[in-house]
Amino acid sequence: MKTKSRRSQDGHSRKSASSHDGNGLHELFEMELKDIYWAEKALTKAIPKMISKATSEKLVSALEEHLSVTEKQVRRVEQVFELMNVPPKAKKCEAMDGIIKEGEEIMKEAEKGMTRDAGIISAAQKVEHYEIASYGTLCAFAKILGMDREAELLAQTLEEEKEADAKLSEIAESSINEEAMSEHGMTN
Ligand SMILES: [Fe+2]
Helix, strand or coil, X not given: CCCCCCCCCCCCCCCCCCCCCCHHHHHHHXXXXXXXXXXXXXXXXXXXXXXXXXXXXXXXXXXXXXXHHHHHHHHHXXXXXXXXXXXXXXXXCHHHHHHHHHHHHHHHHECCCHHHHHHHHHHHHHHHHHHHHHHHHHHHHHHHCCCHHHXXXXXXXXXXXXXXXXXXXXXXXXXXXXXXXXXXXXXC
8 A cells, every 4th residue: 555655765756656655755855955055065165266256245155154054055055965864966957057158257357346247146146046936845745745844944044045046136125236337347
């Protein structure tokens, strides 16, 4: 008989899982977790590049803060894997890879200054929105799968991503966008 607790004692999900008993969702959860694990780790390398290209002190400090938050978020994803008795494994997130690459392009094309800062914020907010969507979904999946502790950890990260997004909006709208208006900025 198929039961909801199809996760075996050693935590490995079974290949014969059916999508009718919650296991399909469990596998999807695991897949998405591997995706966000890759994304967070990639961000710990991408954010320092954004910091080195940013001009506004407010933006630099917001990015620095988010870098240390991101490092904690990587650990938190590892904790979720641990709770599931699954070894942490990353699976390349093509979407995040693309968002990061687009950000790098913007940084190359815009000269140092507020226009480039506005571009960095645009890329960083796309990152945040992807993460908000991912963590929102992971959190909902964890809740329905009865993984309460995992859901709590994921909800914590979800809140941090929302805060980071709001902070970036505030920085852009309070000064950077207007200052970028009076710059030439883009090289092509
Ligand atoms: Fe994150």
